[in-house]
Amino acid sequence: MRDDPTHLAEQVSTVLRHLVLLLRRTVAGQPVTSQQYGVLGSLEGGPRRMTELAEEHAVQLPTMTVQINRLEDAGLVARGSDPADARVRTVELTAEGRDRLRAVRQARIAHLTRELEALTEDERATLAAALPVLAKLGRS
Amino acid sequence: MRDDPTHLAEQVSTVLRHLVLLLRRTVAGQPVTSQQYGVLGSLEGGPRRMTELAEEHAVQLPTMTVQINRLEDAGLVARGSDPADARVRTVELTAEGRDRLRAVRQARIAHLTRELEALTEDERATLAAALPVLAKLGRS
DNA sequence: CCGGAATATTAGCCAGGCTAACTTAGTTGT
DNA sequence: ACAACTAAGTTAGCCTGGCTAATATTCCGG
Numbered sequence: 001m002r003d004d005p006t007h008l009a010e011q012v013s014t015v016l017r018h019l020v021l022l023l024r025r026t027v028a029g030q031p032v033t034s035q036q037y038g039v040l041g042s043l044e045g046g047p048r049r050m051t052e053l054a055e056e057h058a059v060q061l062p063t064m065t066v067q068i069n070r071l072e073d074a075g076l077v078a079r080g081s082d083p084a085d086a087r088v089r090t091v092e093l094t095a096e097g098r099d100r101l102r103a104v105r106q107a108r109i110a111h112l113t114r115e116l117e118a119l120t121e122d123e124r125a126t127l128a129a130a131l132p133v134l135a136k137l138g139r140s
Numbered sequence: 141m142r143d144d145p146t147h148l149a150e151q152v153s154t155v156l157r158h159l160v161l162l163l164r165r166t167v168a169g170q171p172v173t174s175q176q177y178g179v180l181g182s183l184e185g186g187p188r189r190m191t192e193l194a195e196e197h198a199v200q201l202p203t204m205t206v207q208i209n210r211l212e213d214a215g216l217v218a219r220g221s222d223p224a225d226a227r228v229r230t231v232e233l234t235a236e237g238r239d240r241l242r243a244v245r246q247a248r249i250a251h252l253t254r255e256l257e258a259l260t261e262d263e264r265a266t267l268a269a270a271l272p273v274l275a276k277l278g279r280s
Numbered sequence: 281c282c283g284g285a286a287t288a289t290t291a292g293c294c295a296g297g298c299t300a301a302c303t304t305a306g307t308t309g310t
Numbered sequence: 311a312c313a314a315c316t317a318a319g320t321t322a323g324c325c326t327g328g329c330t331a332a333t334a335t336t337c338c339g340g
Contacts, residue, residue, distance in 0.1 A: 005256040008256055019156065025198070065288065066326090067327080085337075087336045108153060121143050126273050190318070190319060206297090227305045228319085282339100282340095286337075289333080295326105298323100299322105302319100304317100308314085
């Protein structure tokens with residue numbers, strides 16, 4: 001029972017549910033939704049094509065089309081074209097989108113930071129040690 | 141920089157996004173959605189009232205009404221009444237609901253267990269140590 | 281230059297949130 | 311005793327965010 005993957009799985013499952021609820025509360029009422037924030041983040045390094053964005057966010061292309069439409073309507077991104085291939089549409093941040101991204105990131109990090117400051121230094125160290133393990137999950 | 145909550149927050153943020161995607165993949169294509177599974181779980185200990193369920197899942201009452209409607213249509217739960225207060229509706233698992241819950245739980249745990257078995261014993265220990273800390277987040 | 285592959289979009293469906301408005305039933309105060 | 315308030319649920323209508331199927335366009339290979 002000391003190293004029982006099944007038992008651990010049950011505990012992980014419980015904690016995961018807790019984290020999902022926490023995330024929902026964290027994100028509620030921000031000026032962009034969680035998904036929009038994610039997409040904006042993908043554009044930080046420069047223009048991307050639709051297919052790339054869809055893959056990166058593990059959604060189908062039509063889903064991403066709708067997302068980008070909304071971001072475009074909000075003035076946060078702009079569509080462009082690839083001169084080398086007329087089929088591809090590129091998407092890039094507008095100045096406003098870049099500002100918005102920075103602001104939201106700021107807010108999210110600040111929120112999480114506050115949560116983490118409520119922990120002891122030991123607890124933070126324990127958490128930090130586990131992050132690489134968590135990141136490894138699902139890569140198998 | 142060795143114990144910097146802000147820096148840790150950024151890493152946690154990244155890992156959280158990874159976990160959300162992992163969860164989405166895990167859950168896709170199961171016979172009940174993630175939320176339905178959660179509600180069924182809440183009913184395992186016996187009948188509950190609508191308000192309790194809504195609070196427990198951090199949603200508004202109308203949202204829970206719709207959820208329960210769907211579960212009722214699917215034959216997994218049944219509505220009842222509180223003899224002491226005609227305003228309250230109770231919700232309980234049907235036999236089929238109980239079976240379904242068991243099956244889905246089995247599948248989810250099995251899936252996660254497989255992921256965890258891919259880790260080393262040390263990594264599992266690291267993860268296990270961090271779970272109480274993660275559970276503590278957001279309770280402040 | 282024609283047929284198949286690749287890139288996006290449109291349309292239409294569903295789950296799962298929300299608020300506002302409504303009904304019904306208990307509770308309270310005079 | 312009853313009017314007014316409060317509590318519990320539901321209904322209606324809206325939004326986001328997924329999906330698939332169908333459709334345009336464009337590119338590329340023979």
